[in-house]
Amino acid sequence: MRISTSQYFGMNVQTMDDQQSTLAQLYQQLSSGVSLATPSDNPVGAAQAVQLSMQGATLSQYASNQNTALQALQSEDGSLSSVNTVLTTINTLLVRAGDGSLNDGDRGDIATQLQGIRSQLMGLANGTDGSGNYLYAGYQASTPPFSVDASGAVQYNGDNGIQHVQVTGTRNIAIGDTGRDVFLGISPAGSSPVTAGNSSNTGSGTIGNVSVSNPTDPTNQHKYTINFTSTTTYTITDVTAATTSAPQTYAAGQAITLGGGGQNVTISGAPNAGDSFSVTPAAQSSTDVFANLDKVIAALQTSVSGAGGQANLTNALGTAMTQLHNTMNNVTSIQTSVGGREQEIEALQTVTQTNSLQTSSNLADLTQTDLTSTISKYTMTQFSLQAAQQGFSMIQKLSLFDYIGN
Template sequence: MRISTGQMFHQNTSSILQKQTATNKILEQLASGKKINTAGDDPVAAIGIDNLKQKNSLVDQFVKNIDYATNHLSVTESKIGSVETLITTMREQLQRGANGSLSQNERQMIAEEMKQSLEELLSIANSRDESGNYLFAGTQSNTLPFEFDSNGEMIYSGNSDVRKSIVASGVTMGTHVPGDTVFMNAPNPLGDYGVNYLASQQGDFDIHSAKITNAGAHVEDTYTFNFVDNAGVLELQVADSTGTIVTTVPNFDPTAPVTVNGIEVKMSGNPVAGDSFTMEPKSSVSIFDSFKDAIALLEDPNAAATQQNSSKLAQLLNDIDSGQNQVSLARGIAGNSLKALESFSTNHAEEQIVNNSALSLLEDLDYAEAITEFEKQQLALNAVSSVFGKVGSLSLFDYI
């Protein structure tokens, strides 16, 4: 078979170019440390590599979100912990100030201490994060969440919504706890109504509960309970906000519950004729209002000498305990979220290890194998080039 000079040159040139291409490819692999640098190197493996990198990018974003949520929840949990400590201190101050043996000046000094503590409590409730957003304002992070109005009542201007962060596929978690959950929505320890004891109280009695037990018969209103003397027998008359008598209990027994328009009221102690108290709807208590009322009680120069002091003190302590339990519950929410975030973070770290291991198998270069292959290709290229050089220099005139 005859081979033309053109064919010989074409075949040898093609062979040299192929060897050079193969050598250059290995050089690229050695430089990058990857055996697949383009989709053309291995289309199937390239798709797998691309999918794994996308997964890792998504996991990286989840990890960033978790770090953000963890930082904010850690600050929130710490602030709530400070609130718990402060509430305990203020409760002790109230109990110390309620001691009947103290002078009014001493009670006033304790009241001043509690005012400072209340200001500190308000400062914590209005804390900001590193971006200047209010921690306890819900999603209205640019709005001052807590302030007292002109009547001395605490107003919450935030909302109950929670800023959330995506921490895993289909999973979102709150990055903070709304302020009303922490400071405002403690359950009323009495139930559904709050009690106002009057300064004229002479008997020693307390209201233990005021709950709606018959929703169908319930009429929401402000009720006044009057104890009257009826021919030497104590009688209870309950009037609504218009002054109309809605319930009369002759021969009143303080150990027996009283039912008024679907509301069951339980009390203990010994009221006397002339005593009176009012009830109004109240499903929750605010730790701020509880301490505000406690300070007012200590500052009242006449409260220490009345039975009202004992009854109101018992109610305030119950309200404060309910508020502290609510704060502890909010701290538990933050703590449980932090624990869940830690679990998600661990899962993501394990997922990244698996993904990176699979990526390594698909794209990482075996340097020993690559160097061996490079030397083989280099040897082959040298051989082809040498043969081409010798064959290309042959001439028929050399044999004549």
């Protein structure tokens, strides 16, 4: 195959043009630090870079969501710690109020202290986070969840909505709890049945706490009343099943078996005929911490006279302390849940950060210039171009006319 002079010259010029173009491209990569400026530079790499950029943006948003969720949970955690501190103070005052040496004035002072603590608890229930949103209002984050009506009773104005945040592609996490759950509810686990004496009792009978011998007995979830038909006999009414036992002989301090025998309770002192006591499952009793506080405050403000009055106060304090125990157990359970969610988010933050760094590294490998490799290519291409230019210059002189002229 014969190659004409014009073809030969054209091929050499094209080769040098290509090398100059390569040099220009390599120079741009070196000066800009970007090896993938346009999709035509590396179509497959460009597609991968788009995917990595989208993944990086998604991970960045998840990281932001995780920070938001963690801050919200930390605010609630701190608030619940304060609530527990207040409830512990209430418990201490109730124990003190049971001191038989106190007089009406002493108990009135304790009632006044409890009223102040109730206001403090109300303030915590209407607490806000760093952004001014109410912690326990549900979806109504701009409205105080609790208010006091004309009668002095506390009303819940929030809803049951629990806000969630998407912290990973497959995980939505709750970033709060409602005021109804925290201050008006109880935890099914760890709560105790509530015993109470009728406030109109005239005898000196006092009821103790429930002792559970068989936690799986279904009748433990029934409500019972113990009604004294005389000072020495009583009947047990299963309010849930609507049944009443035959009269039984009363002995102070002797265990009284309830229902199927899964639990029992003791009554001490000397009840009068017509006196009654009740045992209510925790979930069916009053779970409103504010209403329970109001009842025990009223009991402490009532003048105590005689054995009957002292017994009624003892029963009221016992009921209040059991209800308070259930509330504290509930708050602790919620705080434990909050702490677990905080730990989960912190673990996810570590994973997200690792994935973000790996994604950024992979994207950099695709789009950023490898200086060592690029400089080497630039130098080699430059040498090749110089050699081509010198060779072409020498070949241009290989003409018969040059020899004839000599």
